Amino acid sequence: MKKLLTVLILMTVIIVPSFAAVTDMMVNIGLMNTSSVLSIEPEKDKVFDFNIDLQADFNLIFDNGPGVDISLTALQNFNELELGVYYSHMIDVRNNFDIIVSVGPSFQLMNDFAIGVDAKVNFLIDITDSFYVNIGTGALMDIVSFPKNADPDVNFTVEIPLPSVALGLRF
Numbered sequence: 001m002k003k004l005l006t007v008l009i010l011m012t013v014i015i016v017p018s019f020a021a022v023t024d025m026m027v028n029i030g031l032m033n034t035s036s037v038l039s040i041e042p043e044k045d046k047v048f049d050f051n052i053d054l055q056a057d058f059n060l061i062f063d064n065g066p067g068v069d070i071s072l073t074a075l076q077n078f079n080e081l082e083l084g085v086y087y088s089h090m091i092d093v094r095n096n097f098d099i100i101v102s103v104g105p106s107f108q109l110m111n112d113f114a115i116g117v118d119a120k121v122n123f124l125i126d127i128t129d130s131f132y133v134n135i136g137t138g139a140l141m142d143i144v145s146f147p148k149n150a151d152p153d154v155n156f157t158v159e160i161p162l163p164s165v166a167l168g169l170r171f
């Protein structure tokens with residue numbers, strides 16, 4: 001709990017003073033990993049996994065370019081929670097189409113504490129000026145986990161989820 005509180009305090013200290021330069025604030029809510037996920041792991045017996053995860057993203061974009069993406073994901077039948085804090089960059093392709101590239105650390109909370117690094121690409125298709133559809137994918141890399149009753153486990157895994165779909169609101 002102390003780790004989560006420290007992360008939330010650091011995010012608040014970094015994000016709150018930055019609201020003066022925000023040009024876009026976006027909230028996405030949708031499903032992630034809606035189909036099979038290919039995992040690259042040392043153990044040979046587990047290759048494909050099927051999960052349906054609920055994800056909520058909050059993006060702050062500064063001056064139509066760089067920004068911050070805070071992601072909260074309910075994993076594995078809502079038994080685990082993952083928090084991601086990413087540097088993101090929005091690329092304006094057309095009037096109704098944007099791309100957001102995000103990279104940064106992720107922290108798995110609740111059952112076991114784990115640290116990873118994620119790289120994501122999201123395609124935003126505007127339906128109206130403030131409502132859009134978000135389609136995204138990326139590479140989710142887990143690096144180290146800290147089980148409650150065992151020693152830390154360094155086990156590098158890479159997951160490449162099939163495209164996630166979310167609905168978003170820009171304000």
